Amino acid sequence: MCRNRHHDGLPLNNFTVTSDAPVPAAIADPKAVADPDDALKATVTWTEPSLDHHGASLPSITKTEIYRNDVLIHTILNPSPGASETYIDMPEEAGTCSYHVLAYNENGSVLDGIVRVSAGYVGKPTAAMPYDFDISDYDDAGDEDVSKITVIDANSDGLTWVPSFGWWGDFTNTLPEEGTADDYLATPYVTLAAGKYYSFSTSINARFTDFQLGYLTKRNDVNTFQVLKDFENVQDYGNTTQAVIFEIPATGEYALAVRCHGAIREGAYNNIKVRTLNIAEYPKLPAQPEALVATEAAAGGVDLAWVNPAVDILGNVLPAETQVGYVIKRNGTAIATIEPNSASIAGQQMSYTDAEATEGDFVYTISVKTSAGEATSAPAVAGIFIGTAKDAPYATEEFTEFLPVSESSYYAWTLDEEDNTLNWNYYYSNVPKAYAMAPMLNLEANTDYKVSFTLLNSAYSACTANFCASKARVLAAIENVCEFSIPASSEELPGAQVYDFNVTTREAMTLDVEEQQTNYVSAGKTSFGILPTSTGSLKLSAFSIEKNTQNGLETVVAGNGGILYRDGRVAFPEGARDIVICNTSGQTIFSADEAAEYDVRASGIIIVKATVGGRAVTLKLNVR
Numbered sequence: 109m110c111r112n113r114h115h116d117g118l119p120l121n122n123f124t125v126t127s128d129a130p131v132p133a134a135i136a137d138p139k140a141v142a143d144p145d146d147a148l149k150a151t152v153t154w155t156e157p158s159l160d161h162h163g164a165s166l167p168s169i170t171k172t173e174i175y176r177n178d179v180l181i182h183t184i185l186n187p188s189p190g191a192s193e194t195y196i197d198m199p200e201e202a203g204t205c206s207y208h209v210l211a212y213n214e215n216g217s218v219l220d221g222i223v224r225v226s227a228g229y230v231g232k233p234t235a236a237m238p239y240d241f242d243i244s245d246y247d248d249a250g251d252e253d254v255s256k257i258t259v260i261d262a263n264s265d266g267l268t269w270v271p272s273f274g275w276w277g278d279f280t281n282t283l284p285e286e287g288t289a290d291d292y293l294a295t296p297y298v299t300l301a302a303g304k305y306y307s308f309s310t311s312i313n314a315r316f317t318d319f320q321l322g323y324l325t326k327r328n329d330v331n332t333f334q335v336l337k338d339f340e341n342v343q344d345y346g347n348t349t350q351a352v353i354f355e356i357p358a359t360g361e362y363a364l365a366v367r368c369h370g371a372i373r374e375g376a377y378n379n380i381k382v383r384t385l386n387i388a389e390y391p392k393l394p395a396q397p398e399a400l401v402a403t404e405a406a407a408g409g410v411d412l413a414w415v416n417p418a419v420d421i422l423g424n425v426l427p428a429e430t431q432v433g434y435v436i437k438r439n440g441t442a443i444a445t446i447e448p449n450s451a452s453i454a455g456q457q458m459s460y461t462d463a464e465a466t467e468g469d470f471v472y473t474i475s476v477k478t479s480a481g482e483a484t485s486a487p488a489v490a491g492i493f494i495g496t497a498k499d500a501p502y503a504t505e506e507f508t509e510f511l512p513v514s515e516s517s518y519y520a521w522t523l524d525e526e527d528n529t530l531n532w533n534y535y536y537s538n539v540p541k542a543y544a545m546a547p548m549l550n551l552e553a554n555t556d557y558k559v560s561f562t563l564l565n566s567a568y569s570a571c572t573a574n575f576c577a578s579k580a581r582v583l584a585a586i587e588n589v590c591e592f593s594i595p596a597s598s599e600e601l602p603g604a605q606v607y608d609f610n611v612t613t614r615e616a617m618t619l620d621v622e623e624q625q626t627n628y629v630s631a632g633k634t635s636f637g638i639l640p641t642s643t644g645s646l647k648l649s650a651f652s653i654e655k656n657t658q659n660g661l662e663t664v665v666a667g668n669g670g671i672l673y674r675d676g677r678v679a680f681p682e683g684a685r686d687i688v689i690c691n692t693s694g695q696t697i698f699s700a701d702e703a704a705e706y707d708v709r710a711s712g713i714i715i716v717k718a719t720v721g722g723r724a725v726t727l728k729l730n731v732r
Contacts, residue, residue: 130160132169132211134221140207144328146232150197154209158190161218173210202231204255229255233296238388243277256296258327263290278381281368294327294365295385302359305392309351310366311384314342315377317370321352327363347383353390353421391480393421394432402472402492409463410492412472418455423695426454433477436460438470439582448478467495471585491578491585497548497633503652511581514542533645544648545581545637553631557611561638562650564604565594571644575609576637577629589627604649610656671716671727678706678716687718
């Protein structure tokens, strides 16, 4: 009986006395690797301890025991201290195999510090199609579906995909503090057939890092990995569904995989998370229509014209008799459905008149519809403004005529009623889209313009923004022209900065072009605007547009990185390599290994790509 300070009796039920005689130290470096060819075999390696658990030299070991999933499977008698050991395990059944190894002497074995390692799934993991995996559906790592997921730490940095379970379960991959990750998360083998199309999708929280979707023909061999789609610096926050449509070269078994190969970016989280992996057959739908144009109809309303796709979603040529239908939307609302019919076939010019559109900003989307279903890819888009536009020159320091266009009314540009300036601020990650759009302006063909904005950033750090252009002041219609940076306010800088943009309407249009002084838009009614792309606090206090007689551009209508489009020809600079010209459906219409010239024969939008000076350069042309 024990007593406390109050002299009350406290019961002592039992106690244990153990010996502290020296025993072999815990084995610290066990490794277990499943057979790379998916046989029922795993290789376990380790180093026998050379010290006892007190740190003294170990004279001998009487036996070493190997355990699989906590069951003794083999014993080695009298191994040498410090010896390197290998054991080949041949399980009778496929499944997840975890191993640990214990060394004994005459006093026994260590009780603490036992290291368990997993070989992952030993055997060949397979699954039926369609394949749907959601780690949130499971609550422990022993579930067979979870165990069939293969994890590969390709750069052996000790950081790779780790499962967590519960309501918001996921596989999490922590990125290294220096360098980039290289880690694979692969499904079981599924049987896919040549000639069919499939979708591979994942619910992923990429947190502004880089990853790829692809497949492995051998799940444990990253050298068999084939990239299906690259995702670079995805801007979405939280879990989003990312997908790829693909076909495989030959009927067989494939493990679809997410490869994380990103680095930590400033302001981003240091991990990437995957919640779901899904594989399903996908219908062979046509690509979206090309060259969608919206014009004011002579009798009122809007005329839409487009070309039916000649290829499918993977760029393969459609049979000439393929019937194509459409869903047509105005400002997000469906206004017409054209069912597939014999008068609407692949490659044919089509038109539709929306007689209900009167005055205002409109954006039209047209999405393919066939007997196999409606396309899920981005639809064709065209914007148009119906009404009176202003002529250049135009200038203002009062922004009552500007239109805020935003994803959220909480973070839109707002008008200061005292001085009529436009103001915007946002201090969190994942900046929502918020445009400040000028009145519609009449832009003459074959004319150069100078556009000026006066901006103040009163935040403590620089803010980046996009200079934008649009044929309609509707969110889906606005295009980025170029990016610029607004410095933070300081005593060394004036209170506001003036930003000048050269714009030309000569012949053709290209947007999203980088590192060029002149930006190209099409003639006609156009609005210009500003889109902040990073946190800051901005005040827009002046805007002007005037004809620019100093540009001196005559026949060059587009250029980027040394690639020029002039007089119907695309010319590449010396040293340009890996040249590809394709349409918006991804179908290649010209390719060359090195610098060449190309005569543009077809009208419509084409994408020009090349490697110039070691940098990938892209030019988007709307050839008329």
